[in-house]
Amino acid sequence: MLTFTLRRLLLAIPTLLVISLVIFLLVDLAPGSPMSEIPLTVPPETRQKMIEALGADQPVFVRYFLWLRQFFWVEPAYVIDHWFGTSWAEGEQRILSWQSRSPVFTIIGQRLPQTMIVIGTAYLVGILIALPIGIYSAYRQYSLFDQGGTLFAMIGFSVPTFFSGTLFIIIFAVWLGWFPTKYDTTLNVTDWDSFLKQIRQMALPVMTLGLANAATISRYMRSSMLDNMTQDYVRTARAKGMTERIVVLKHVLRNSLIPVVTVIALGIPSIFGGAIITENLFGVNGIGAALIGAIHASDLPMVQTLAFIFAVLIVLFNLIADILYGFLDPRIRYD
């Protein structure tokens, strides 16, 4: 298992380098300019000067190698300096966003907590709703509950979040006035009141995303359960006189969870990636909102860094899913 993990990790290095180059070229070749949001009243010469000041007029490979150096040397050195008080990154240029001129990692640091809390909670809520629905739907296949679950999943699948989000805003914020529509990122949870406030402002985005997440996972859970329900070992278990509870929740569920866990693990990078539409809609200042804002403003360093971090996370969580598989299913061994 260890050799397998090491081999996979080493293989990941060239993969990620190629990914970084491809992302860089794609983002660079994409049409648009960092000056496109500047009003037309700013004359061309001034625009040119602004582009030069950003370094955006350098040849693409110069910028790519500069970025590689900044990403793999300057930024880690900066973190080490920060922790141990060394001065390795002294005088080095960090990766700066073109749009805000702030260090990209500072922005990510500001935004990651919001994304993790909101999107993470939504994911968790999604899983907690999805598993029981999936299990019971499979156990009582074609029952009224199963039909209801299918309907729920269909809605979650097919209604895009920009629609369901707006619908929730109109129902819960405009008509009922229960929840705020804009997420207040300056809120500090210090006491019971501020905690309640935090829960209230998280309610709408979590509901919107939780619905979509639950829909996907509940379908996986249901079909995996159905596959196992008809297996011989289930009949054996029943024949041995085990209660339905033990048959379903112990024998069937544990075996059915294997593929579902993979799906859940593979979905975790998307928590870090944030949710572009939902974050934007509710004003959650997460990673997804940062990404879409940066794409609109052709903020290449920001888009490049975020996209690359997503790539790293996806490669990493694929590996974790594979390893988890080995733990859950004793038949699978990689050595």
Place this chain on the structure above:
Amino acid sequence: MKMRAALLGAVAVMGLAPAAFAERGTDGEVKLTFPQAVSIMNPYLTGGTKDIYASSMVLEPLVGLDPQGVMVPKLVTEIPTKENGGISEDMTSITWKLIPDLKWSDGTPVTADDAVFTWQYCTHPEGGCSQATKFEGIASVEAVDPQTIKVTFNGPKANPYTAFVSALSPVLQKKQFEACLGAAAPTCTDANNMPIGTGPFKVTGFTVNDTVSMAMNENYRDPAKPAFASAVIKGGGDAEGSARAVMETGEFDYAWNTQIPPDTQASMLAAGKGQFVVAFGTLVERIEMNMTDPSAELPEGERATAKHPHPILSDIKVRTALSMAIDRSVLVEVGYGAGGKPTCNVIPAPDDWASDNTACLTQDMEGAKKLLDEAGWTDSDGDGIRDKDGKKLHLLYQSTVNPIRQDFQALVKDWWTELGVEVELKAIDPGVFFGGDPGSPDTFQKFYADVEMYANNSDSPDPEVYLGQYQCKNAPSPETQWQGENINRFCNPDYDKLYAELGGVTDVAKRQEIAKKLNDMVTKDSMVVVPLVHRGTLSAHSNSLGGVQINAWDSEMWNVADWFRVK
């Protein structure tokens, strides 16, 4: 500018406001929301309106502009004029006097050195200052004494009120930005995000592209202001969401730039929690006619250049007919509601500068058809499309992706089709269209289409710089890497001559007269620019927020010190 009126206006504004409240910091928090989040608080490193407006609550210029476009002193005792000796007889220098005992929010005194530094900061060749034009033509800025700033120009300057005027060009604190000159400018993250200013508020927290938190400035020059103890600007989402947060849920007090369809405006108003306010600057949605041939058959490098005049649109009769077929009031009704007015001018405001050109306001389909007949475009084969010498009257009409613009395109296409013109529509991503990338065929400068639609405006009430766009030399071409503001490649030596004359005229009435003539030359006389809608900026504020005076010439938050809570 009429100085007497300016000063009277200023006195009136100052006299009115304080009556409503008495003490600083008694009205709690004012909450603003912007559909685009604030990226940076230093207006010299950004061109984004969102950033400039947000920073205007903290950083201040020497003088601001009021809703009529008239100057109001902010950090100076009076507005320098020839009469009071503030402007030299030969118009080569202007001298500003700072208010005595003026303090930055950190308690240190504001001196003339800060203004000198600001000039050095923005004119540094490596700084990439977005407001460099404000400092153009300035030979030096000196501190005569700690209270006196003398700006000397390279020659006589007809409009000396550019540097340190309006939110586009505020004064920075030398102490804070000293280490941020030139190439170091972008690396000063703390200074750029939390600048120290003289405004009614100071920044207490800044999260990039999300929230700006502010507290009242204890050192603000008026001890009774601001009424609010703190302010917060939350950014992100879209125009409709921002409007809703003010008009329907009441979470916010003020929403900037709530450009939403007229029917949505009406339904939000019905909730009774707030109101929309609109300010008309010079923003005009227009159709620009391409005077050069954009045909793909021409070799690259000659396509859409002055070498090949446009085969159809070079004829003024065709251009006039196309303009006559448009019903501008329908466009306003569909797209903007209260936020727009039909117009025939490139310079629609201020009133003193706008030509009385109204001929295009009534649609004249029959007249347009007649003009096309006269121009030789007739439907000879009976397919409903006019032709001439075997060539169909076919136009490619491009614009950016934007729901209102697509509505406009569809409406105009209907009218032009009725005329017998075959219209092909194209919508381009705004990032590409306005991006100016010389490698892309879809930029508005390259103009590989027959007509295109977008909006543009002058950033000051005096439109000299803005009118300079239509000079022959500003036409984008391969030689200029497709940069340049004369999008139409309009070229009229008389225009250039009159424009050169404008630069030397200092008498305001005479300047207005020339500006009107120049406006007419590109619009009604030549129909090269076909103005459609004079667009206002539409914002929303809650009924509990008082003192709002929306302003198109300066920041909308220009008088935020006077805002108060209606009780």
